[in-house]
Amino acid sequence: MERLRRWFRQRKEGAIQGQGQVRLVDLVFVIDGTGSMSDDIEKVKENLDIIINTLITELSRRNIPAQIRFSMVLYRDHPPEDSRLVEIPVTWTTDINEIKKHIKSIVVSGGGDTPEAVGDGLKAALELGWRGDHRVLLLIGDAPPHGKRYHDGRCDDRWPEGCPAGNDPCEVAAQLYKQGIILFAISCHGIADKAFKMIAEAAHGYFLSIRDARQAIVTKILELLRVRAVAVIELDEAIIICFSRVGAVKTRADVKRLCELISSMINRPVDPREVARRMMALIERKKIDKRAVDTGLLFNITKHGL
Template identity: 40%
Template sequence: MKDDIRAVKDSLFDIVDRVTERTRGLVIRFGIVSYRDHPPQDKTYVTKIFDFSDDIKKVHREISKLDPSEGGDMPEAVADALHDARTSLSWMRDSYKVLILVGDAPPHGRAYNNMGDDAWPNGCPCGYDPKNEVQLLKKEHGSTVFVFVCGCNPVVEDAFRSIANAVDGGVYYSLVEVRHVPDAILKILEGMSDLIESDQKVLRYYQSHDGVFDLGQAASDLGLELREVKTSLSRLIELGTVPRWPKGRPLSSGQIGLSVELGDVPDAILPGKAFKYQVRVKNPSSATAGVRIVVSIVSEDGVSEITNEQHEIAPRGDSTIDLKLVPIVYSKGKASVKVEVYYGSKPLASRIYSTRVY
């Protein structure tokens, strides 16, 4: 890489520092795949890989090692760099991923340049293709991957723009001056922050409705577009945060006909020692119903939650749920145990028991 990339190197320190500063509280890892060209055009290396790390000092050291060299022909090993980024970096499944390609020279091959000095006019000598590599990365990680391509000069614009356009959501940045790179990256992060916020909204909605809701109603309740809700759900499933798509429009507890019988709490309980409690739920409907049971204890120590758990009741089922409750209290004396049963966000049953801690 040549003069433009030398300026990029100077900007990378600023990118890392500003990104880290703006994302405090999140785990941020940086990886680098530096690339040059195939021999004999460049006899130093084709690619060098620095795997993801959250050690910012190490990242700084790796950036310091970047040293552009002049290759024989104009095109460079862009395809190899993207291939190594896809296959050799330790991408985490449960994370948002950003791939940023920066370059001032096009990939090898007539599909990406019309330069007469291209040593490999038929494309990468290893058989890799830049568009295919970003498409495979997107296929492997789905909507949790964001692809951004930064072309440092007009020479690479057509080729790099085509790489960005090869995947849904790919964005091309034309950088007239390389000093704009940090601002471009931070602009990406601002978009990511909005994205993460929308995913969190959808996740909270999913959990509060036990994964049973109408997508259109969810979009209306959350103030989002339907496509935004669907995209967030896809990401949450790919991240492993939710197990499946919502089951559809929920019936009300009255329509399902759920009935709940609450058991008894002992007159005396011991700190840290489990006691048994039963909840009986009848579901006369033909649909599976999810109920949430929340148990808390009120003592001189204050209020503490003993359990908050989800149970599925089979269609036309009559289930007795056996709970082992462990009170975490330190003060002896009078106490109250509160039991609440919910269907989605709707309360089905609630009772407060008087007891004593010995």
């Protein structure tokens, strides 16, 4: 184990100094496309343009090797409030000019009652097919979701019991978190603040007002890229090495033993929930043999711990 620890320290130092291969960043914009956004949409477009430009410039300036894939989801509302529930103008692109073109061409209209299909927009984003090493979602809107718990009955709501399709935004936000997606909930109006704070909390993400969003998002993404990159590389490599020693993870005792080995290797405590999340990501990337793992057990540990 001591020899493995020395080898691992050398790998970690190399990662910190050079940070090696190019890392893929998935960045998705989920935007309220209804008519109530007409007062804010130009400011949103301007801020997104600046976020993209600043992010690209800072990645280059700080010598962080990363490629960004962009996608965008526009959500409106359920019929009969609106005939266009969700639109995906661009699925994935690495072309900055293409994503800017789609952002610039957003036309807001419709929407009906005050709440909108926020949960459906998040659900569409969840199902986009994320594969980045780092995954970031910006939720931008000026209205709460359907369901009186999100607005305390302070606005007209055709579906006061919640989303008619069953896509509760906090439940979807929790699923985003499990997929390693970092959510920024950006409110453009005070009436959306409570709901967007709830969504951010469910995703273990960040709530921002439109006034504060621009610099805070760029700073946080750069911070995540530099800090989490080394931490994730470190943890992933330790998991793979220690998993080969454990042989299989079928019981909670196996998970406990795996976490003990990982802690010994990297000289710090590890959260079993984070280990379980990273293991599921490694299984998806075929770095760990799925047949040797009880994925249902891992899923339960991500939710409830060991």
